[in-house]
Amino acid sequence: MELLKANNIKITPQRLAIVRLMDEYGHISVREIFEKIKENFPSLSLATVYKNINAMMENRFINELKIVGQENKYELVKERHSHLICRRCGHIEDVKIDTSKLEESVPAETGFAVEESSVQFFGLCRACQSKK
């Protein structure tokens, strides 16, 4: 995990903590990162979290996830996947689906050259379905 520190980006305890949280939670907001790390590392500054999130995005270690009704979330870059978003509890889950047919379904007459697609599914997670 720490091996992510490939490029021109130095390893600091702050950065390790951020990467570990992302790995643990999968999808996490700046505020959540800050609050959780601050518990064990009270000197941490919010500005540092922002700077590191930005540096990691520039280095393509992480992705930004924008979801209607939620704070922006960040996730470690991994295999392409889509997201299942629970409308009740807000939980986000990864799901691997094949989007190649989807990308082909863009009508040729649009003339748009698709490079990538991003799919969000909204609904109810298993846990929230059982809660009546």
Next chain:
Amino acid sequence: MELLKANNIKITPQRLAIVRLMDEYGHISVREIFEKIKENFPSLSLATVYKNINAMMENRFINELKIVGQENKYELVKERHSHLICRRCGHIEDVKIDTSKLEESVPAETGFAVEESSVQFFGLCRACQSKK
């Protein structure tokens, strides 16, 4: 178009101007709405734009569109559709594709009950492809 003013929402010149802009541009940000309306209507306040955007979202006349690397955009509610987003010029285009197979493709073992899906395609629009 002005007939959108169904519910408990009064017709004001500000609101008409916002709806007309959305109809004209398809997808537009708060800043763009403010700047464009302000040209012909200098007393307009940014707070009014925000209040109206929020009122229209509550009344489901408009949708919010969150796109990585862009300001939030708003669009009039119409038939379900997906978005083609040009990585070069940022232009957003609507496209109608059938997402029913897509929604069925969420693996049954996730236990997630899909209600709706949202697809964004990233790539190059026709105009930007020809610009070398």
Next chain:
DNA sequence: GTACTTGCAAATACTTTGCAAGTTT
């Protein structure tokens, strides 16, 4: 030792709120 990173404080950007005056129905 050099270059980069941190934390702080200040600056900037984005969005919401309270309220008096004005508008819509």
Next chain:
DNA sequence: AAACTTGCAAAGTATTTGCAAGTAC
């Protein structure tokens, strides 16, 4: 006339920046 909307100013929230001190390599 009642209820809602506007514009303004202030408050609130989110994000970025400059810089001196500290850290990674």
